[in-house]
Every structure is written in structure tokens, then in C-alpha cells.
Amino acid sequence: xxxxxxxxxxxxxxxxxxxxxxxxxxxxxxxxxxxxxxxxxxxxxxxxxxxxxxxxxxxxxxxxxxxxxxxxxxxxxxxxxxxxxxxxxxxxxxxxxxxxxxxxxxxxxxxxxxxxxxxxxxxxxxxxxxxxxxxxxxxxxxxxxxxxxxxxxxxxxxxxxxxxxxxxxxxxxxxxxxxxxxxxxxxxxxxxxxxxxxxxxxxxxxxxxxxxxxxxxxxxxxxxxxxxxxxxxxxxxxxxxxxxxxxxxxxxxxxxxxxxxxxxxxxxxxxxxxxxxxxxxxxxxxxxxxxxxxxxxxxxxxxxxxxxxxxxxxxxxxxxxxxxxxxxxxx
Numbered sequence: 365x366x367x368x369x370x371x372x373x374x375x376x377x378x379x380x381x382x383x384x385x386x387x388x389x390x391x392x393x394x395x396x397x398x399x400x401x402x403x404x405x406x407x408x409x410x411x412x413x414x415x416x417x418x419x420x421x422x423x424x425x426x427x428x429x430x431x432x433x434x435x436x437x438x439x440x441x442x443x444x445x446x447x448x449x450x451x452x453x454x455x456x457x458x459x460x461x462x463x464x465x466x467x468x469x470x471x472x473x474x475x476x477x478x479x480x481x482x483x484x485x486x487x488x489x490x491x492x493x494x495x496x497x498x499x500x501x502x503x504x505x506x507x508x509x510x511x512x513x514x515x516x517x518x519x520x521x522x523x524x525x526x527x528x529x530x531x532x533x534x535x536x537x538x539x540x541x542x543x544x545x546x547x548x549x550x551x552x553x554x555x556x557x558x559x560x561x562x563x564x565x566x567x568x569x570x571x572x573x574x575x576x577x578x579x580x581x582x583x584x585x586x587x588x589x590x591x592x593x594x595x596x597x598x599x600x601x602x603x604x605x606x607x608x609x610x611x612x613x614x615x616x617x618x619x620x621x622x623x624x625x626x627x628x629x630x631x632x633x634x635x636x637x638x639x640x641x642x643x644x645x646x647x648x649x650x651x652x653x654x655x656x657x658x659x660x661x662x663x664x665x666x667x668x669x670x671x672x673x674x675x676x677x678x679x680x681x682x683x684x685x686x687x688x689x690x691x692x693x694x695x
Contacts, residue, residue, distance in 0.1 A: 371406050373427050375456070382453055385446045391420060420445050431456055434593030442590065451587070454573045459594070462566055465652075469659040473666040477523070480670040485520050487677055488513065512680055519673070544595045548622070556624045558658045563596045564627045565651035568644055570597055575641060582608060626650065 373381075377398050384394035392414055399407045406427055413423055421440050425433055435452035443451075492513055537546035550559045567588070574584035585608070588594075588601035600622055607617035618631035627647060634643035 371409075371427060372429050373403065373406060375429055375432065375453070377403055378428075378432065378449060379453055382446075382449050386450070391445070431460075435591065438590045438592060439587065442587075450577065451573070454577070455570055455591070455594075458569050458573060459566070462562075462569070466562070466655075469656065469663075473659075473663040476670050477666050478527075480673050481520055481523050481527075484516060484673055484677060485524075488517055488520065512676075516676065516680075540593070540595050544599050547596045547599065551622050556626070558655055560622075560624045561626075561651050562655055564600070564624045565648055565655070566594075567597045567600045568627065568651075569648050570594070572641065572644055572648070575644075581614060624651075626654075 380398045381394050384397055385391065389397065392411060395407050395410055410420075410424075410427060414420060424440075424445065425437060428436055432452050435455050436448050439448040439451055536542055547559065547563060550557055554560070570588055570591075571584050574587050575581070579587065582605075585601050585605050588597050589605050591598050591601075600620070603620055603622060604617045608614070615632060615635050618635065619628055623631075630643060630647040634640045634647075637643050
């Protein structure tokens with residue numbers, strides 16, 4: 365991974381260090397093995413600090429990329445550097461994959477909607493006045509066209525202001541301090557929505573990362589609860605851990621109002637199954653498929669709306685072009 369700051373270890377280098385540490389290579393040797401012309405300066409600084417007796421946990425944060433740093437700060441307080449870097453990289457890759465998939469899926473319908481609305485707006489702002497003047501010159505009745513123009517303008521304004529309101533709400537709620545409130549409201553008023561399913565799937569995906577790396581169920585929940593860089597994952601973990609601390613069984617703790625209904629069912633099945641990992645992996649696969657289907661339906665709706673909008677403009681232009689011909693035939 366390219367970085368302009370030579371004082372930062374790239375994610376690719378961190379992945380190589382993680383593999384070397386997993387193979388039993390000592391920390392200093394691992395850093396020296398990955399050393400090259402682009403990272404020599406930062407590696408020399410790290411080795412120098414280690415040679416002076418400093419613990420790597422005390423200073424490594426100043427050399428980590430911003431994508432990894434929040435995970436490391438949360439994890440390294442309760443585990444070794446080796447364990448922290450392994451989990452941090454796994455969490456980062458899982459999170460990046462999810463966000464990339466979501467961005468790619470939503471990008472097309474949003475761009476299509478914006479282009480359609482912009483085209484209708486430009487037609488109304490710059491093209492329609494000239495057409496209306498032309499109609500007046502033919503002594504045509506333009507009342508019906510005026511009504512149609514008002515309808516087009518109302519549609520455009522509704523969508524534009526709707527998108528603006530959604531954008532403002534997104535800026536407010538997607539802030540780390542407010543996103544938990546957003547999730548709680550969505551869970552309360554829109555249970556099993558795409559938002560709830562998406563974050564529950566993310567929670568279970570990260571839980572499975574811990575589980576597959578050998579952490580017990582309660583340990584995995586504690587790890588996820590410490591990830592304040594992932595507020596909703598931390599929220600879901602907190603409520604489960606809270607019930608466990610009150611003496612509830614894992615089955616009782618798995619019943620949460622913040623979980624989508626499918627997750628609760630899968631957790632109950634997984635706890636009774638001999639293949640805990642496979643059952644929850646099936647839930648992740650099912651949730652991703654469900655969200656993909658929902659986004660496809662949204663895309664289809666946006667496409668239909670865009671085609672209808674463009675169709676109205678085409679019909680309008682056709683009628684306008686046909687009026688002068690009518691006027692000439694009557695003359």
C-alpha cells in the first residue's frame with residue numbers, strides 16, 4: 365500500500381510482519397526481513413527503540429496507518445502485539461470488504477437518480493422557457509403545458525430536497541458519536557431493515573474472526589465490546605456481555621431487541637449445534653444475499669423512476685413539436 369508518509373508502516377508491510385510473527389520469527393527479525401528502500405527509515409527507528417528497551421506496545425501507534433490504528437489501540441491494552449496485529453488486520457480487511465461492496469452496490473442507483481434529476485432540472489431551467497415562447501408565437505393554449513411544467517418542477521424539488529435531507533441526516537448519524545442512536549432508532553421502528561441486517565452481519569463476521577482465531581465465545585464478545593471504532597459492533601457486544609455478566613446463559617443473552625430476527629434464530633440453532641462456526645457462517649452468507657437482493661430492488665425502483673421521468677420529458681417535447689404542425693394545418 366502506497367503512503368506519502370515514510371514514517372508510517374504500510375498495511376502490506378504489516379501483513380508481512382503478521383505472517384512472519386505467526387511463523388515464530390522474533391519481532392526484530394521480522395521487521396528486518398521486510399526492510400526495503402521505501403521503509404528503511406521507519407524500520408530503523410522501530411529497531412532503535414526496541415534496542416533501547418522500549419516495549420513495542422508503547423510506541424507502535426505512531427507508525428501505524430490510520431486504518432489500523434483504532435483497532436490496535438483498542439486491542440493492545442488486553443493482549444500482546446502479535447495477537448493485536450493479527451486481529452486488527454483481520455478486522456480491517458473484513459470491514460473494508462463490506463464497505464467496498466456496499467459502496468459499489470449503491471453507487472449506480474445514486475448516480476443514475478442524480479443524472480436524471482439534473483437533466484430534468486436543466487431542461488426546466490433552460491429549455492422549457494424557449495419552448496413556451498415558441499408556443500405563444502403560434503397562439504397555442506399553453507395552460508396544460510404550464511401544469512405539466514409545475515408537476516415536473518415539483519417532482520424534481522421533492523427528490524432534490526429528499527436527497528439533501530438524507531445527506532444531512534447521513535452526515536449527522538454516520539458520525540461515530542451518533543451512529544449508535546441511528547441504529548437503535550432503525551431497530552425500533554424498522555426491524556429487519558437493510559440497515560439492521562447489514563450491521564448484524566458485520567457483528568457476526570467480526571465475531572467469527574475472533575472465534576476462528578481460537579478465542580472462546582465470551583472472550584470474542586469482550587474483544588468486540590472494546591472496539592469503539594466500530595460503535596454498533598461494540599453496542600451489540602455490550603448488550604450481550606451485559607446479560608452474561610448478570611448470570612444469563614448464552615442462549616438467553618442471544619435474544620436481543622437489537623438483533624434482526626434471523627440472527628436470533630441462527631444463534632439459537634448454533635448454540636445447539638456441533639458446528640457453531642458453520643451455522644453462523646451460513647447466517648453471514650444469507651444476510652449478504654438478502655442485502656444484495658434489497659439493493660437490487662432499490663436499483664430497479666430507481667431505474668423505473670428515472671425512465672418514467674425521462675419518458676415524461678420526451679412525451680412533453682413530442683407534444684410541443686406536434687403543436688406547430690397542428691397550427692399550420694388549421695391555417
